[in-house]
Amino acid sequence: MRALIISDIHSNLQALEAVLSSAPEHDDVWNLGDVVGYGANPNEVIDVARQLGGVVVRGNHDRACCGKITIDDFSEAAADAITWTQGVLAEGNREWLRQLPAGPIKPAKERVICVHGMPRDEDEYLLYSGNAQAALDQSPAGIIFFGHTHRQVGFSRKGRDVLRFKPEFSSRDEAKQYELRLRKGTRYVLNPGSVGQPRDGDWRAAFAVFDAARALFTWHRVPYNLSTAQRRIRRAGLPDYLAARLRSGQ
Ligand code: ZN
DSSP states (O other), X not given: OEEEEEOOOTTOHHHHHHXXXXXOOOSEEEEOSOOSXXXXXXXXXXXXXXXXXXXXXXXXXXXXXXXXXXXXXXXHHHHHHHHHHHHHOOHHHHHHHHTOOOSOBOOTTOSEEEOSSOSSOTTSXXXXXXXXXHHHHHOOOSEEXXXXXXXXXXXXXXXXXXXXXXXXXXXXXXXXXXXXXXXXXXXXXXXXXXXXXXXXXXXXXXXXXXXXXXXEEEEEEEXXXXXXXXXXXXXXXXXXXXXXXXXXXX
């Protein structure tokens, strides 16, 4: 069983297309949420996500864009993009967002769970070892896949010690991958990174592949048509900052 793990696409169609065309063969797709918000192609991205099927956990932007929660807790630029998205969403896509389940979701057969933020609080950011420790205390799963922070990062726990680690890539502009061999008796908390708005200083679209049979987790980075994504954001009248930040990956 091989799962393609994607998260935080944020209406970036160009990034999503690059991810799908470079992803290796897989049997399932696990989407950790925030399909929409920030970017300029919410309907197109939802159409693709619906076609992909698999597991989809809802994110905070997904809930705001379909009107389930208010924009009060969002930054000004995020709130502007949410309001814009609400205005352009096709009715069927709004309905699709509304019915997305909260995490944790356990994909069939695997001893893993998918969440947006944390197992017990879908809106909480999992940033530090202490958060990872708490997440592992909240769930019996062997591996927790999470999103929300837009950073490729992982934590492992063997006994009481929690270790934090990140992928290292040999280039900043080509497609690259980084393999993590999963050890028996160790539990993991893993973020595939953000497809459409990375915040770990790397502009490339991020995703991961989990190979259960080979006990292998692989982080990927892939370049995408950044200037088109930026142009669409500017043309839609969204805040310029949302286009600019894609270049810096912050
Ligand atoms: Zn997000």
